[in-house]
Amino acid sequence: MSLRDRLNEDLKTAMRAKDAARLSVIRGIKAAILQAETRGERVVLDDPGIVQVIAKEVKERQDAIEEFRRGGRADLVDKLTGEIAVLKDYLPEPLSEAELAQLVETAISETGAEGPKDMGRVMGWLTPKTRGRADGKAVSEAVKTALQRRAQ
Numbered sequence: 001m002s003l004r005d006r007l008n009e010d011l012k013t014a015m016r017a018k019d020a021a022r023l024s025v026i027r028g029i030k031a032a033i034l035q036a037e038t039r040g041e042r043v044v045l046d047d048p049g050i051v052q053v054i055a056k057e058v059k060e061r062q063d064a065i066e067e068f069r070r071g072g073r074a075d076l077v078d079k080l081t082g083e084i085a086v087l088k089d090y091l092p093e094p095l096s097e098a099e100l101a102q103l104v105e106t107a108i109s110e111t112g113a114e115g116p117k118d119m120g121r122v123m124g125w126l127t128p129k130t131r132g133r134a135d136g137k138a139v140s141e142a143v144k145t146a147l148q149r150r151a152q
Helices: 003-017 020-038 047-070 074-088 097-111 116-130 136-151
Strands: none
Touching: 003 020, 003 047, 020 047, 020 074, 047 074, 097 116, 097 136, 116 136
């Protein structure tokens, strides 16, 4: 079952169960997907494209949680934390540190990178394989560290 079909089925299930919180999040995902599809050139997103949209939604909520914590809004932190839990149901299994390190090493050997100046090439190879499975900042740090070790 495609991710789009799963979202549609889960939407129906949430409506039947009168699960307002889950229903709201799924509707939000569908709206974000529609917005991404109609932005610029009209395209129909495949599963990796939908995963990218959902990962972006998770990132936005994580950033907002930090702001709400600083502002002392525990109620909104709880709400967004619940939304993130629903969104993560649709993302692939996150990469462990060991898996990420292995992917970074593979990317470095595949691209022939020798040092920090090759970071863009490595990230270009690695990003599609880690999208939705690892935080971009963590991937970038892992690549930077590995490339610095190689340069020494």
